[in-house]
Amino acid sequence: MCREEARELFSRKSEIVATGFTLFAVVHESAGVPEFKPFFGDGDIYLDKERKFFGPKERWEGLTAVMSLTVIGNMRRASKKGISGNLRGEGRLLGGVFVIGPGKTGILFEHYENTFGDHANLDKLVETLKGAMPAKVEGVAKVDEVVEEASSEIENLTKQAAAAPAEERM
Numbered sequence: 001m002c003r004e005e006a007r008e009l010f011s012r013k014s015e016i017v018a019t020g021f022t023l024f025a026v027v028h029e030s031a032g033v034p035e036f037k038p039f040f041g042d043g044d045i046y047l048d049k050e051r052k053f054f055g056p057k058e059r060w061e062g063l064t065a066v067m068s069l070t071v072i073g074n075m076r077r078a079s080k081k082g083i084s085g086n087l088r089g090e091g092r093l094l095g096g097v098f099v100i101g102p103g104k105t106g107i108l109f110e111h112y113e114n115t116f117g118d119h120a121n122l123d124k125l126v127e128t129l130k131g132a133m134p135a136k137v138e139g140v141a142k143v144d145e146v147v148e149e150a151s152s153e154i155e156n157l158t159k160q161a162a163a164a165p166a167e168e169r170m
Helices: 002-011 013-018 033-040 063-067 069-080 122-131 143-163
Strands: 024-027 044-047 096-100 107-112
Touching (some): 002 013, 024 033, 107 122
Parallel strands (some): 024 044
Antiparallel strands (some): 096 107
16 A cells, blocks of 8 residues: 555655655565556655664554454555555555655654555645745755765664663663
């Protein structure tokens, strides 16, 4: 169902780009990427083999979740749009949608997937972008610099979490 959300995000690309932001996807494995790519158009896709972007505390969904009424409804919704998935690769890691601002702005919008097919509110996302256009934010950076800084920040948080006593990481 990440393909469905990718298509929805990409369908709003012109609105997103008009705010000065860009779209890119981060995946945790290469399995299924060729099938995912058409749903994300010409957006860049990055492979995070170490899953650092997924945070110091990864969120996993059990296979029994597929049997929940919510997930069944989400699967039907995607199917009605002609979007199907596959059963290849590790599909239990939950994802999300994030807007990372330039410089030290940090995360401007975040949506953590709660279950398979739980999508971000794209109207809220676009409104957030309009209110935080990079041209209005002090210290505007190139997209590459923002991605590099965000990756560095995530790596630092991961290191801090790994160094914390086990009871603090739970």
